[in-house]
Amino acid sequence: MEQSLYTILYVDDEEINLKFFSATFSWEYNVLTASSAQAGLAIFKEQEVDLVVADQRMPGMSGVDFFEQIYQLNPEPARILLTGYGDLETIVQAVNKGRIFHFFQKPWVEEELQTLFTRALQIRTLQRENSRLILHLQKTNEDLSRALGEVESLTTLLEEENQLLREEVNESFKFDEIVSSSPVFQEVLHRTERVASTDATVLITGETGTGKELLARAVHRLSHRRQKPFIKINCAALPAQLIESELFGHEKGAFTGANAARPGRFELAHQGTIFLDEIGDFPLELQAKLLRVLQEGEFDRLGATRTTKVDVRIIAATHIDLNAAVKQGHFRSDLFYRLNVFPIHTPPLRSRKEDIPLLIRHFVRKYSVKNGKVIRRISKKTFQLLQAHHWPGNIRELENIIERGVIMSKGDKFKVDNWLLEDLSNELAIEDQNGKIGSLEENERSHIVRALQKTNWRVTGDQGAARLLQINERTLQSRIRKLQIHRPNGIDD
Structure with missing residues (x-):
């Protein structure tokens, strides 16, 4: 079997944990194990390690103290602390002294730990690539004046990519898998899978909170561009005067305050995917420029004297009716037709209520881990009330309700906020009294x-x-x- 490029060092004083960890992850990574912090330090000094995982409670030296020494030896490898105690003071010490990437409560779940490893190693890969590029620049710069300009440009690009990758890693933890068993949404997933392998432009429509960004990320992950950047921009969140610079970049001196050249999101997404969320709010005066990118794969930076070429797949999303926007003169018809090559509509949560119990369990588990709680029970009444709710905010509203419920819950039983229970009960009471559904x-x-x-x-x-x-x-x-x-x-x- 082909050996992974990544090496993980796992330190735990319990032999059975070492064997189980090695058996679980050796098929994908080069796993090194040590039964004490001292033995782990010895291995770390002799071999190159990409990721270090350690138990907190170990005789002789705690996981936090071990990571503090690891950080002093080499700060680059990611560090993950395993703890079964949910001790806030321990976590604070781990962050301040050991500079950990993440902490994880025992007993760990293979899929969740695997996801965490993937995110940590993505950052490790970016660090290596940055180091390689910087070394290459240092060795090949012959013309100091010209090289200085190249270094400044590349440094800006790397900083942007680094920041965007960190944002993507953080976003991935908010909603890192699709949970559904409903036939209506399975058809959506089927369409997503079919279009992912192509370079076709995709337009995702649906109400706010139905998971349009999640589907866009799925298209990218299933495509041949998955190793390249996934760049997101929310067209509704930026003022119209900033969108042009944000998307297409600008040259130094292009406008007041443009003290240096800056690449736009389209350049950062080269050979990857750009996700234009809330495209219905895209300024009318800039729509021709966006249409040019779709048709020709080129654009001009603000203040530029030359054209920039890019190879980018475009995925757009909106909660408004673009057909109506075209008729009202708010959206160009030619741009709409270019975007609407392969439409995907995300159904509202009220149309796939059979998914609500699955989503409830998924979010309870997710936020129990995040908040250091163990919740094993959800009452039948809670399921019934949540399934009966209209959910105008869709999955995003459900997720936030569950997160608040987990925070409010005591013991191992999940509890929904009292105000929501009261509202939901009133909805059901009104329905029962009237004998009909509104x-x-x-x-x-x-x-x-x-x-x-x-x-x-x-x-x-x-x-x-x-x-x-x-x-x-x-x-x-x-x-x-x-x-x-x-x-x-x-x-x-």
Whole structure:
């Protein structure tokens, strides 16, 4: 069997743990084991190691003290601490003294630990590549003036890529797998798999919180570009005057404050994938420039005198009806047709309610590990109430509800916030009393009104209803206008 390029050192004073770890991961990595911290230090001094995993409770030297010495010897290899105690002080010491990449509670789960290894080693690979590029520049620079400009440009590009990779690693932990058994969503996954192997432009549509970014990442991971960058930009989150520079980059002096040349996201995504989220909010005056990239694979940096060529796959996503936006003159029809080569629609959570129990268990497990808790029980009533909810915020709303519930839960039983239980119970009571189910619009209007009442009719900000409902502020304001929701005193936020 082909040997992995990566070497993992695992230190634990229990022999059975060493054997189990080695048997589990030796098929993919070069696994070295040591039964004491002292033995682990000896191995680390003699061999090149990419990742170090150690138990916290060991005789003679704790995992934190061991990692402190490891860091002094060589700070580059990632460090992961295993602990069965959930001790906050231990974690703080591990971060401050041992500079750990992550801590993980025992007993560990193979799939979750494997995911953690993958993320840590991605950063290790980037460190090696950065070192190789810097060494190459140091050896080959003959013209000091010209080389200085190249070094500055490459350094900026590497810093951008490094930051984007760190963002991608962090994002991966928020939603690193698709959980579904519903036939309607299986068809979505089937379409995703079929288009992934091509270079076709993909347009993902669906309500806010339905997992459009998750599908975009799946397309990238299943494509031949998976080893190249996946670059995300939220078109709704950036002011119109910044989007052009952010996407296409700028030259030094292109505008006030442009003190150095800066590559745009399209350059950073070269040979990879760029994900344009909320494309419906893309400024009309820049849509022709985006169309040029789609048609010709080229663009001009702000202030540039030459054209930049790129090889990028484009995936776009939106929660609005682009057909309607075209008719209203807010979106170019030629750009829409270029984006809509292969459409994928993500169904709302209310259309795939059979997935709710699976998602509940998934998120309870995820946030139990994150918060150092062991939750084994979820009541039948909780399942029923959560399945009966309308979920206007879709999966994102469900995930946030579960995270809050895990934080509030005591012991090994999962507990949902009392205010949500009250709201859900009221929904069911109204349905039972009337003997019928309200329309989708009625339920959505009722849910938004309850959120506004709880936030004293504030829409925006940290204490606003948009944050409570986990949807975009402009989206909520649009829904309020469409549903003709008014504050009792007639004054809207």
